[in-house]
Amino acid sequence: MDPSLHQALKTGIAPLHEYFLQGSILDASKEYLIHRLRGLCDHADSQPEQFNDHEMVFMLSGQQQAPFTVHLRHSLLAPECWHLRYVGVAEMGDKTRQTLVRTCLDVGVSETIIKFLNEMGFRMEYEFVARGIFFHKGIMKVTVTKMFKMNQVNDTKSLEPVSASHLVEVSVVASTSQEQIGEDMKNFAEQLKPLVLLEKVDHRKLQPVTSQTNT
Amino acid sequence: MGVVCVYMYPVPEGKSGQQVVDSMQRQLELLGAVKTGNFNVDCETYLSNNPQGTPQRSLHLLHNSEQPASCFSVLDTGTTLVADVLFEVLMAKLTQSKSGKDGFYQQRKGFKIESKGPRFEISDFVIKIGSVSMASNFKGILVEVEYCPCAIPAECWDLMREMMQSFMGTVADTPPAIVKSKKDQFYTPADTINQYLEHFTNFRKATVASQQPR
Amino acid sequence: MSEQNQTESILQAIHLTQKLRSSVAKVFQNMADGCSVEKGNEKHILNKFHESLLAVNNDISDLEKTGNMLVSPSPVTANSMYLSNDPAIDKTPVYQQILQAYKWSNKISDLSGLAANVLEAQNKLKRSQPITIMQAKRPKRLPPTGHAFPQTVVEQTLNRLRKLPEISDIKTTHPLGSHAVLQITLGSVLKAQVALRGLMIEWVNVRGYTEENPDDSKLELWAKSRYEVFQKVTESCTAASLYFYTPHNAEFAINLFMKWFTQYRTLFSAKCSKCCNHYLNGLPPTWRDLATYEPYHDACRQ
Numbered sequence: 001m002d003p004s005l006h007q008a009l010k011t012g013i014a015p016l017h018e019y020f021l022q023g024s025i026l027d028a029s030k031e032y033l034i035h036r037l038r039g040l041c042d043h044a045d046s047q048p049e050q051f052n053d054h055e056m057v058f059m060l061s062g063q064q065q066a067p068f069t070v071h072l073r074h075s076l077l078a079p080e081c082w083h084l085r086y087v088g089v090a091e092m093g094d095k096t097r098q099t100l101v102r103t104c105l106d107v108g109v110s111e112t113i114i115k116f117l118n119e120m121g122f123r124m125e126y127e128f129v130a131r132g133i134f135f136h137k138g139i140m141k142v143t144v145t146k147m148f149k150m151n152q153v154n155d156t157k158s159l160e161p162v163s164a165s166h167l168v169e170v171s172v173v174a175s176t177s178q179e180q181i182g183e184d185m186k187n188f189a190e191q192l193k194p195l196v197l198l199e200k201v202d203h204r205k206l207q208p209v210t211s212q213t214n215t
Numbered sequence: 216m217g218v219v220c221v222y223m224y225p226v227p228e229g230k231s232g233q234q235v236v237d238s239m240q241r242q243l244e245l246l247g248a249v250k251t252g253n254f255n256v257d258c259e260t261y262l263s264n265n266p267q268g269t270p271q272r273s274l275h276l277l278h279n280s281e282q283p284a285s286c287f288s289v290l291d292t293g294t295t296l297v298a299d300v301l302f303e304v305l306m307a308k309l310t311q312s313k314s315g316k317d318g319f320y321q322q323r324k325g326f327k328i329e330s331k332g333p334r335f336e337i338s339d340f341v342i343k344i345g346s347v348s349m350a351s352n353f354k355g356i357l358v359e360v361e362y363c364p365c366a367i368p369a370e371c372w373d374l375m376r377e378m379m380q381s382f383m384g385t386v387a388d389t390p391p392a393i394v395k396s397k398k399d400q401f402y403t404p405a406d407t408i409n410q411y412l413e414h415f416t417n418f419r420k421a422t423v424a425s426q427q428p429r
Numbered sequence: 430m431s432e433q434n435q436t437e438s439i440l441q442a443i444h445l446t447q448k449l450r451s452s453v454a455k456v457f458q459n460m461a462d463g464c465s466v467e468k469g470n471e472k473h474i475l476n477k478f479h480e481s482l483l484a485v486n487n488d489i490s491d492l493e494k495t496g497n498m499l500v501s502p503s504p505v506t507a508n509s510m511y512l513s514n515d516p517a518i519d520k521t522p523v524y525q526q527i528l529q530a531y532k533w534s535n536k537i538s539d540l541s542g543l544a545a546n547v548l549e550a551q552n553k554l555k556r557s558q559p560i561t562i563m564q565a566k567r568p569k570r571l572p573p574t575g576h577a578f579p580q581t582v583v584e585q586t587l588n589r590l591r592k593l594p595e596i597s598d599i600k601t602t603h604p605l606g607s608h609a610v611l612q613i614t615l616g617s618v619l620k621a622q623v624a625l626r627g628l629m630i631e632w633v634n635v636r637g638y639t640e641e642n643p644d645d646s647k648l649e650l651w652a653k654s655r656y657e658v659f660q661k662v663t664e665s666c667t668a669a670s671l672y673f674y675t676p677h678n679a680e681f682a683i684n685l686f687m688k689w690f691t692q693y694r695t696l697f698s699a700k701c702s703k704c705c706n707h708y709l710n711g712l713p714p715t716w717r718d719l720a721t722y723e724p725y726h727d728a729c730r731q
């Protein structure tokens with residue numbers, strides 16, 4: 001690796017850790033949450049940003065090695081935007097840690113990426129469409145997302161909602177040595193309390209359920 | 216981003232690479248060129264440790280100091296990916312060997328090749344004279360000329376040819392193959408990288424060929 | 430206590446409240462009406478006042494009594510106490526409305542300040558007109574008409590110009606009301622911003638096809654091109670717009686200018702008519718002759 005890049009990773013210029021909390025809200029109560037978020041987050045005077053992304057999950061598996069997964073997001077609103085993301089396993093940590101933490105790597109890529117990944121040996125595992133609204137407050141990112149199943153491979157038109165609720169996620173991407181971010185996030189989550197409970201969700205416990213919805 | 220042509224400039228026998236670079240630099244300065252720093256294009260190669268049955272892939276990872284926030288990856292199938300420089304970290308994760316097991320890819324040691332040297336500007340032209348070295352052995356000279364205001368090769372090729380011939384002579388008689396194939400399309404930074412990769416591959420082949428007789 | 434009884438006492442309480450209100454009203458009515466007090470008659474008035482106050486007092490004590498009889502209405506339904514905590518407040522877009530109101534009040538104070546300035550300037554009493562004796566003696570000149578074209582005429586002229594084969598696109602915007610600003614794209618060679626005043630050319634700025642606007646949604650009239658070629662072309666265009674300028678026949682002028690301007694379609698591929706080369710001093714031929722449209726290098730022009 002390039003020594004200057006190595007340096008950047010070490011000093012935290014290139015952030016590699018994502019701190020996050022997750023929760024969900026029923027579709028019927030979404031409006032309440034949106035209004036509250038608009039009041040709490042930055043740029044309350046402009047319309048919140050919408051997104052509509054097609055996410056594909058690619059996996060590289062070998063015989064000896066543990067499988068390696070990457071998430072590819074393609075914006076359906078701005079079709080020239082492709083975004084590749086690697087996320088590690090979410091760590092619960094102990095009681096003192098306020099949020100879930102996982103390593104992550106965000107890379108903007110060109111539109112040749114699908115062909116490139118396939119030729120590198122990756123295979124697509126599953127795909128879905130995520131549609132929603134995005135807020136930010138300082139370095140905190142808040143997304144309210146509706147997940148859709150795709151009825152046919154690579155067809156982003158015929159969709160079916162996965163559930164009757166929205167996924168709410170608060171996340172911050174930062175370098176490792178910034179544990180106090182968790183405190184800020186917890187405080188923010190506290191303000192949404194009666195509407196959404198944002199918590200550390202243990203993904204290992206969810207595993208059997210998610211694998212069912214994926215297939 | 217304009218149109219870029221990269222040429223291999225032959226080093227005459229009995230002359231060192233540095234001498235050729237120096238004389239070309241003097242010539243450019245006479246033409247009114249101003250030195251505006253240095254440049255660097257490098258290339259590393261990775262090979263896949265694929266399970267049996269699938270062909271082994273090689274992946275070239277290139278950087279160009281002109282686009283410092285990007286890295287370019289080219290597979291041997293010709294597919295080119297332009298990505299943020301962080302893509303390299305992803306590549307590092309793929310090459311990592313965990314608990315004694317090999318990663319998905321491995322870096323080909325001693326195969327790093329780069330072209331670096333001074334960068335000049337004449338009006339809207341950018342000229343770069345690069346000395347190519349592999350494992351700190353000098354391999355040859357690559358000259359890159361870019362005409363920034365225009366992005367369509369067919370429009371400005373004649374203008375570029377006249378400019379290039381004024382200091383390179385007959386080396387620049389015909390456009391490089393990649394430029395030729397994209398005459399009426401928009402030229403992109405990925406095309407420049409592919410030109411460099413082609414030259415790098417040639418240099419590497421020449422090295423292997425010259426080593427074999429021994 | 431029976432239901433019936435309860436209702437009755439509530440009714441009574443309401444009735445008593447009404448009574449109290451009327452007696453209080455009477456007191457104030459009396460006081461408000463006022464009266465002329467005759468000597469010796471003060472006693473009478475005071476008595477009358479005293480009486481009405483007593484009536485108020487009685488009414489109050491009656492009401493209190495019935496009030497005490499009333500027990501708080503039997504079993505309170507559990508949820509009704511939350512009626513006042515209706516979270517619907519979250520549903521009302523308070524934040525946006527407050528912000529909007531704040532913005533408006535700011536705007537109003539700004540604009541009223543401006544309006545005050547304008548009005549002050551206009552309302553100055555001018556007691557004398559500046560006398561212009563010289564004007565009468567000069568031969569009368571026609572005022573220029575180039576700026577006074579309605580938008581429809583401008584649009585028609587532009588539609589005619591759009592048909593020129595070299596021009597890929599003319600985008601019109603009206604950033605400050607009536608006058609148009611054009612964004613002309615010539616092949617995939619260059620983009621020019623032309624500010625019009627009516628049909629008169631006020632300002633020309635040329636940038637490369639690939640040079641991005643810092644903000645694509647906004648018009649960028651003033652930013653100069655990064656490249657020397659387009660800076661030279663901008664200079665030539667400014668010179669040409671002056672050369673073709675005819676104050677009384679602006680439509681003719683803009684046609685001539687555009688015809689000349691489209692010659693830049695071959696900016697990078699044309700040879701200089703004098704030295705028969707493309708390249709000179711780092712530049713292609715950046716000048717086009719105003720009459721013959723032939724390309725020349727800046728240095729080969731004379």
